[in-house]
C-alpha cells in the first residue's frame with residue numbers, strides 16, 4: 001500500500017512530496033536542555049546520552065552552514081539525492097530566546113539545498129511566541145516538530161525523569177496544531193516494567209491525537225547513562241527481538257494509516273550500546289517486521305478505530 005511496505009513510511013511520504021529520496025541531515029543547534037541545566041533537573045532523562053540523544057551530529061561549535069556541508073558529505077556515501085531536511089536533533093531545539101532560534105533556523109532555511117526543517121524539542125519548551133515563529137517558518141518551508149513523549153504513563157515518566165506531565169504534552173500538541181504545524185511523537189518501546197498492554201495504550205493515545213508522524217524505538221541502554229547503572233544493578237527484562245517485532249506489529253495495526261511512521265528501529269552508536277545488541281542489525285529487525293505483518297495478513301491501521 002505504501003510502495004512495498006505494509007506501513008506508511010517516512011521514505012514513502014517524503015518521496016511523494018519532494019519527488020525523490022529525501023535525506024535528513026543531523027544538525028546540532030548548540031542548545032541545552034532545561035532537564036539538564038538545572039531549570040527542571042540536572043541529571044536529564046535517565047536514558048539520555050552525553051550528546052543529548054543525538055549522536056551522529058557534527059561538532060556543535062561549527063556553524064549551521066558548516067554542519068550542513070559536512071553532513072551532506074557524510075550522507076553522500078549512503079544516498080544520492082539533492083533534497084535535504086535540516087534536522088535539529090540533539091538537546092532541546094526550542095530552548096532559547098525567539099531571536100536566537102530565529103537566527104539558527106533561518107540559517108538552515110536560507111541554505112539553497114535545504115527543502116525542509118525538522119525540530120526536536122520538549123512540550124514544555126514551546127510557548128505562544130515560539131509557536132508563532134514555527135508557524136512563520138512553516139509558511140516558508142516544509143516543517144515538522146518532534147516531541148519526545150516516550151510513554152503516557154505517569155509512573156514510567158517519573159522513572160524516566162522526563163520532567164513534564166501529559167497535560168503539558170497535550171497542551172503543546174494543541175498549540176502546534178492550532179498553528180497547522182506537523183507534529184511527530186516519539187515513544188520508547190520496552191521501558192522497564194511496562195507491559196504490552198501499557199505500551200499499546202501509549203500508541204493508541206498518540207494515534208488518536210492524529211499527529212502527523214510517530215517514531216517508535218526500542219529502549220537502548222547507552223554507556224555512561226544512569227539507565228546503564230540501573231540496568232546493571234537491577235537487570236530488568238529487556239525485550240527480545242521477537243517480542244519487539246510482535247509489539248511493533250501490534251502497534252502498527254492500531255495506528256491510523258494516515259500517520260507517517262518515522263522510525264520503528266533505534267539508531268544508536270554501536271560503540272555506545274550496552275544492550276540489547278540485537279538492535280544493531282536494523283535490516284534484520286525491519287525484515288522480521290515485514291515478515292510478521294505478512295504472516296498476519298496485516299498492515300498499519302488494520303485495527304484502528306477511524
Ligand code: SF4
Nearest residue numbers: 033035044045048091
Ligand atoms: S529532554 Fe531530551 S535532551 Fe533533555 S534530558 Fe531528556 S532526552 Fe536528554
